[in-house]
Structure formats: structure tokens, C-alpha cells
Amino acid sequence: MPVLTRLVPAPLSVDVRAGALEHLTDLLAERRISANGGLALVVSAGTDERLRERVAPQLPGARWFPVEGGSLNAAVDLADRLRTGTFDAVVGIGGGRTLDTTKYAAARVGLPMVAVATNLAHDGIASPVSILDNDAGRGSYGVPAPVALVVDLDVVRAAPPRHVRAGIGEVLSNLSALADWELAGAVAGQTVDGLSAAFARTAAESLLHRPGGIADDGFLVALVDSLVMSGLAMTVAGTSHPCSGACHEISHALDLLYPDLRGLHGEQVGVGAVFASFLRDDLALAEALAAALRRHGLPVVPTELGLTARQFTAAVEYAPSTRPGRYTILEHLAFPPDRLTDAVEKYVHTFGG
Template identity: 90%
Template sequence: MPVLTRLVPAPLSVEVRAGALDRLTDILAEGRISASGSLALVVSTGTDERLRARVAPQLPGADWFPVEGGTLNAAVDLADRLRAGTYDAVVGIGGGRTLDSTKYAAARVGLPMVAVATNLAHDGIASPVSILDNDAGRGSYGVPAPIALVVDLDVIRGAPARYVRAGIGEVLSNLSALADWELAEAVAGQPVDGLSAAFARTAAESLLHRPGGIADDAFLVALVDSLVMSGLAMTVAGTSHPCSGACHEISHALDLLYPELRGLHGEQVGVGAVFASFLRDDLVTAETLATSLRRHGLPVVPPELGISTAQFRAAVEYAPSTRPGRYTILEHLAFPPARLTDAVEKYVHAFGG
């Protein structure tokens, strides 16, 4: 009888602890990623010099590559610079924009990528997706997931609290994304992958009612675990479906329509997830998500994001065009303008206090 199995690419190492950055050389050697120290280290042009000073003595033979992260042009330029050397791996040190640029560049030159996260704002720290600004606004690019992840809790505690809390909104939004995926299966025949859905749902539910907050090491470890599980969910599915539905369409629309007001991705998708649940008439999920977001100081309604109700309504109307082919509650309802305005106003009234 044949044994049927599925091979799932997963990180060789996930190191989450205080002082993890000081073990970077050991982590790379133990995972057989690099024992020679022949590495390309990618950092943001604004990286704290104290952080660089902690890493440089461990890897004296490494080459440093500053990058103005977050754009497709910057990522392509980084790839071109990497081609000039010979490296075992590329190590990205920074937040989401730097890591997304590094993942994309490493994929172009065929090198494994190690993510050293300096904040926990979104699931890009372990996902097979790079979100980069391009000439059309913003695009999602499939890339190999990081081969290893290093999270130093001392570094995370030094990051702006808002950039850590945002990761909570990113993870909780999985519940809305999964509801959209199930809708897409029922109506549009887009099959749900059960294993992927299990990873994404477990990630969200592990934080939903968890006591504590970002001041607690145990909560930070749980947040990292959830972000990793979200990344694995997308890797298993081969698509961002398990973690990206109407909530992410709305966030991308806000970024494209109001770049001068761009908020943190995790904050925006959290609001989008509550609103999408409200549109589904799933008030239990909407209220549960809203309660959890508020407990961690995250926004729930548009004014708390710094945008007006009218701007949010415009973003919801534009949202489906950000992900052609993605079927969510927004595509399903296809509200005419008057009904959409009414739905947004009712949402703000219901959850604004």
C-alpha cells in the first residue's frame, strides 16, 4: 500500500529568545546555512547603528548592503548588487519593507534568505510573499519563504510598540480571510486546503483570547509563533488565500488611494477584518475581533485609523480591483454605491464606541 504524503517547505531554524541576535553565527552554522561567514547582510538605510554593531563582529567577512526597502525597483537593484559577489545566503535585518525587498532579491539570484526581524508588524517575516510598491501602486510577488527566522526579544522590546501591536491585527485577520476562502469555495469553486486553513486558524485563535500583551515575553513568543504559522499556511496553500481576503483588499486600496495617509498594514487589515465580518452578518466574529483589537490598543473603525468614513467607503469600493480573481465578501455582495455607504455608516455606528 503506497504511503501518500505532502512535503511542506519550512524554516530550518526559528530562534525566538532574548539575545538571539548574539547567536546569529551559531544559528547559521547549526542549520548548515553558512559556516564560512560568506554572507550578504541587507539592512535598511535607516538601521540603528547599535544593531549593526552587534552583528558586525560576529561576521567580519560579510558584505553589507543598505537598501531603501519597500519598492520593486529597490529590490531589483539589490539583486543586481548581490550578483557581484559569491555568498552562502542573504540575511535581511529589519522590518517588513526590508525583509520583503531581501526575499525578492534573494529569489532573483537563487540564494536562501534568513530573516532577522526587528519588529513583528506583519506575517512577512515567514511568508512566501513579498509586498512591494511598483509603478502601478503595490504588488504581491511569490518568493521562497525564509530558510530561517531569528527574533531577538530584546530588539523587539526596543521597537515602537505600534509596530509590534500591528502584528496582532495581521494574525487575527486570518479569521476573516478564511471565511472569504470558504465563500470562494462554495460560490466560485476555489477549493480550500484543509491543512493550510488549520495553520491559519490556529494562528489566529491562539491570540484571540490570550492573556497578556506585548510587554510580556510569553505573549511576544506566541505572536511570533502565530506569524510563522501564518507563513506556513500560505506556503502549504501556494497562495495567500488563508491569510488574505477582503481585509487585505481594503488595506491595499487604502494604500493606493491615500498614500499620504498610509497606516500600518496590520492595523488596516484588522479594521478590514471586523468590517468584512460585519458584512457577512457574522456579528459574533466581528464583536470578538473588535474586543481583542481594542484590548491591545488597535483601531476598529476608520476614524481610529486617521481616515474619514467617506475615505473608507471609497477604499471598500475600490478594493476588489486590487486582487483580480480573488473572491471575497466584497465581490459577492457587489454593493451599489448607496448600499455601500449605508453599510459603512451602520458599521461605524455599531463599532465606533
């Protein structure tokens, strides 16, 4: 008899609450991730010592591995250091750069990885992707998703508000990415996975008109849930398509062309999502996304990212080269420079004030 369902790897546990960090040992034992404390704890070299003091007494036998996260070299170096010990699992504690570094290193040495997120800047907290700087700029690397996720709301509230708000832009950009994926299905014959799309769309729509903000625990929990669903969407699809389209191509281009002006990923993809929706002539979606971003104090036009219209235009022109083989509205329109300049100027005029 044929198997008519599919198995989807998903976290064993998602613990989101105030004080969750104090229950880390219980989670590891109850989920049989590690019962004897044979753990590698990866933290940013700049991690607040108070955070480390909260974790250390629970896991006296663990080894600590500080990292300067965010690069492929750092991740490979971490993997080499992990090979010097015997561990049940790797626990990454930090923001997106630290968690992406930890995910890649854990995959390289074949260990399960637990993510303890200290901010909610992007969906890397639960995704099967590591975004790492490399010699060519920045790349996306497929890795196993974390086996468990811990988000202590007390810790998140202590993070810079900008780093928490950025996660809203990351989630909302799913709607633009999905439109690009559907375009790729209709024009380029790519397969669009309906279950994956449902996860990604539900994640974004749950925040699009949601009242409240990052000062509210209920909103923070909803944001974490949306980030987790985005991670599941990518896991189901086996690709980042449901959460990464022209919006992410533009963000990667900005990182490569203007590294000294690099903004937060979630901020950049939010702007990219509104602009891509504008290019598709989907003004209803563009306006809804722009309204949601403005409501949470996130940028909508290039100047709010610290960029000129000319710089943004150059990034949009360069963007398709950051993801060869991906088909989005940028590849579909393939605007020459003069038409692209006009499109950016019209976009700024429409949404700039």
C-alpha cells in the same frame, strides 16, 4: 505505490528569545547555511548603528548592503548588487519592508534567505510573499519563504510599540480571510486547503482571547509563533488565500488611494477584518475581533485610522480591483455605492464607541 503525503517547505530554524542575535553565527553554521561567513547582510539604510555593531563582530567577512526597502525597484537593484559577489546566503535584518525586499532579491539570484526580524508588524517575517510598491501602486510577489527566522526579544522590545501591536491585527485577520476562502469554495468552486486553513485558524485563535500584551515575553513569543504559522499556511496553500481576503483588499486600496495617510498594514487589515465580518452578518466574529483589537490598542473604525467614513467607503468600493480573481464577501455582495455607504455608516455606528 502512490505518495500519500506531501512535503512542506519550512524554516530550518526559528530562534525566538532574548539575546538571539548573539547566536546568529551558531545558527548559520549548525544549519549549514553558511560556515565560512560568506554572507550578504541587508539592512535598512536607517538601521540603528547599535544593531549593526552587535552583528558585525560575529561576521567579519560579510558584506553589508543598505537598502531603501519596500519597492520593486529597490529589490531589483539589490539583486543586481548581490550578483557582484559570491555568497552562501542573504541575511535580511529589519522590519517588513526590508525583509520583503530581501526575500525578493534573494529569490531573484537564487540564494537562501535568513530573516532577522526587528519588529513584528506583519507575517512577512516567515511568508512566501513579498509586498512591494511598484509603478501601479503595490503588488504581491511569490518568493521562497526564509530558510531561518531569528527574533531577538530585546530588539523587538526596543521597536516602536505600534509596530509590534500591528502584527496582532495581521494575525487576527486570518479569521476573516478564512471565511472569505470558504465562501469562495462554496460559491465560486475554489479549492480550500484544509491543512493550510488549520495553520491559519490556529494562529489567529491562539491570540484572539490570549491575556497579556506586547510588554510580556510570553505574549511576544506567541505572536511570533502565530506569524510563523501564518507563513506556513500560505506555504502549504501555495497562495495567500488563508491569510488574505477582503481585509487585505481593503488595506491595499487604502494604500493606493491615500498614500499620504497610509497606516500600518496590520492596523488596516484588522479594521478590514472586522468590517468584512460585519458584512457577512457574522456579528459574533466581528465583535470578538473588535474586542481583541481594542484590548491591544488597535483601531477598529475608520476614524481611528485617520480616515473619514467617505474615504473608507471609497476604498472598500475600489478594493476588489486590487486582487483580480480573488472572491471575497466584497465581490459576493457587489454593493452599489449607496448600499455600501449605508453599510459603512451602520458599521461605524455599531463599533464606533
